[in-house]
Amino acid sequence: GAVVSQHPSRVICKSGTSVKIECRSLDFQATTMFWYRQFPKQSLMLMATSNEGSKATYEQGVEKDKFLINHASLTLSTLTVTSAHPEDSSFYICSATGGSGLVGFGAGTRLSVL
Amino acid sequence: GDSVTQMEGPVTLSEEAFLTINCTYTATGYPSLFWYVQYPGEGLQLLLKATKADDKGSNKGFEATYRKETTSFHLEKGSVQVSDSAVYFCALSAANTGNQFYFGTGTSLTVIP
Numbered sequence: 154g155a156v157v158s159q160h161p162s163r164v165i166c167k168s169g170t171s172v173k174i175e176c177r178s179l180d181f182q183a184t185t186m187f188w189y190r191q192f193p194k195q196s197l198m199l200m201a202t203s204n205e206g207s208k209a210t211y212e213q214g215v216e217k218d219k220f221l222i223n224h225a226s227l228t229l230s231t232l233t234v235t236s237a238h239p240e241d242s243s244f245y246i247c248s249a250t251g252g253s254g255l256v257g258f259g260a261g262t263r264l265s266v267l
Numbered sequence: 268g269d270s271v272t273q274m275e276g277p278v279t280l281s282e283e284a285f286l287t288i289n290c291t292y293t294a295t296g297y298p299s300l301f302w303y304v305q306y307p308g309e310g311l312q313l314l315l316k317a318t319k320a321d322d323k324g325s326n327k328g329f330e331a332t333y334r335k336e337t338t339s340f341h342l343e344k345g346s347v348q349v350s351d352s353a354v355y356f357c358a359l360s361a362a363n364t365g366n367q368f369y370f371g372t373g374t375s376l377t378v379i380p
Contacts, residue, residue, distance in 0.1 A: 159310070185365065185366060187367060187368065189368075194373075194375075195372065195373070196356065196370045196371060196372040196373050197311075197356070197368075197370045199367060199368075202365060202367060246310055246311060248368060250366045254299075254318075256313075256360070256366070256368075258303070258310055258311040258312075258313075259310055260309060260310035261309070261310035261311070263308075
């Protein structure tokens, strides 16, 4: 249980374009999804928390207009990096939690902005 | 607020050596404690967990005991292998903080033959 699929695993894009990352819970309903960002050789930093059907809660310092999060269903959340720039290059990981303590992590998306 | 402090690396060991990675935590509630492993180029994989005091999590020869009195969850393995080379993250999660995970900074382990 608690299988989470994250797609794509790697994306390379030009500066100024937008990139969408999907996070799906495959075998459970995820009432809450978290998005993390990992800088090289550093730990994971929470970017935002999203609950199905409501607006995401962003951590301090995270630009909500740059990192758009949608949690439209109990199995899908998306993170869109708008007008990406090289400084947005990073490893992004999602986490989904459901009932009975179910927790799963996606495999991560490595974003490289040229 | 809740936080995790983890032994800094990198750690380099010879094959079959004993491994300890220290982890201590601060929490206002009653957290569950985890060790996650990240192999090169991959995402996080749950290695083991413990949900209450004195619980011992174990998997693949790794062990960690939830010590409330010392607020610790040290990771140990008696004999490491080259395939254990990875980054290890200690983490906590608690219901009173919305099940958000708080991660340590990660410890890079390299095991040499």
